[in-house]
Amino acid sequence: MRLGIIGVGHLSSFILAGLRRAGWSAGDVLLTPRGQGAALAARHGHALARDAGEVVDRCDLVLLAVRPAMAAEAVAGLPWRAGQVLVSACAGVPMARLAGAVAPARVVRVMPITAAAVGASPTVVWPQLPEVEAFLSAIGTLVPVDSEADFETATVSAAIYGWAQALVVAGAEWSAAQGLPPDVARQLVARTFEAAGRMQAEDPGPMREVLASLVTPGGITEAGLHHLEGAGALRAFEEACAVVLRRLR
Ligand SMILES: NC(=O)c1ccc[n+]([C@@H]2O[C@H](COP(=O)([O-])OP(=O)(O)OC[C@H]3O[C@@H](n4cnc5c(N)ncnc54)[C@H](OP(=O)(O)O)[C@@H]3O)[C@@H](O)[C@H]2O)c1
Incomplete structure (x- = not known):
């Protein structure tokens, strides 16, 4: 599984469209069932997990796209392991609020926009880890920044x-x-x-x-x-x- 997504709402639907447009196989993305997850899996052939725990179990790269207030709660208590990367798109949610909950996995903050659907998201990324490059390149261009202050x-x-x-x-x-x-x-x-x-x-x-x-x-x-x-x-x-x-x- 190339990518798992926790939080399949407005933003994720555009990202999924962009990945399919870039030639990613729909079955390479595992979705949580809440929100639009079940419907998009049925319509496009994305894999559907029972819950967020299964997404973390089966994916090394996990996109978090729930509302900011739900972010820490959505990733807490899941079976994170070393070598995994949580890619948080949650605006205004600092790294420190997620890092402890997902350790030993690492956290990367990203800020994609809905132009991801047409492969045109200039996605801000901090820190830029090689693990996220193929994903972000599929939906647009990477805009790395050097600090969390610059990210905001x-x-x-x-x-x-x-x-x-x-x-x-x-x-x-x-x-x-x-x-x-x-x-x-x-x-x-x-x-x-x-x-x-x-x-x-x-x-x-x-x-x-x-x-x-x-x-x-x-x-x-x-x-x-x-x-x-x-x-x-x-x-x-x-x-x-x-x-x-x-x-x-
Ligand atoms: N919208 C944008 O263009 C945009 C751009 C950049 C960044 N962002 C960031 O992306 C995040 C999502 O924004 P959005 O506009 O896509 O919000 P949204 O449409 O409300 O989508 C959030 C989804 O997360 C689901 N969810 C909530 N808690 C969950 C959990 N514990 N496990 C699995 N799924 C869960 C919700 O399902 P339920 O309906 O069942 O609650 C909902 O479908 C936000 O943090 C925002 O800052 C958004």
Whole structure:
């Protein structure tokens, strides 16, 4: 068994879709029956365990994706052994809250996003152990960080992902309200965000210069950016990042 999952809800359903898309055999993933576990096993052929104890018994790599408040309770008292790795996706749950409960197994914290379903999750990982690389590479790219403090800061990007989608929806709905066919508006705005992200990720120049190269003096980008800045939109964005980080700490 390549991977076991404790907590088959919203996030896990997207991760499972990504693994199948990457060519993992459905039967290579063992699920707990709660939540969507039994239904997804029946629909896609994933293996179904009796309970979390059987998942720990049969898997060397175990993903934990229960709600943060349930995390410590979900892994306590299970038959953990040396050589196993618990991969926790639980936001804001520190390593120390899980490490004692799963010893002698080790813990890796990860922060995947639902884009895992299309193989596009930039998954924050700390610490980066070789045991998790094949799994995380199947659902996107790894973004290793050096400390737990950096991990919490990097987790804010999982919320930024949601805000970016809110902007895609706002831009597409506005365009459709002006008369653009809704499917054209959706694809155009969504692909525009994808393009912006790719240019900032792949252009070797300084970020501010990549941005400045778009903002022609007197042009349309400058006009809209001035309006957003004047309305406090970018400052509010930074404040929202700080709100999320305070919650995570
Ligand atoms: N949603 C995202 O996009 C996202 C992104 C990154 C990280 N995360 C993290 O992923 C975790 C899960 O989030 P989610 O949105 O997927 O939540 P969710 O939809 O509520 O899924 C959690 C699942 O865990 C099951 N569960 C609870 N206790 C269990 C136990 N002891 N053994 C086995 N299964 C158990 C629940 O089953 P019942 O219904 O029977 O209670 C539920 O199906 C959270 O910690 C969150 O911080 C989520």
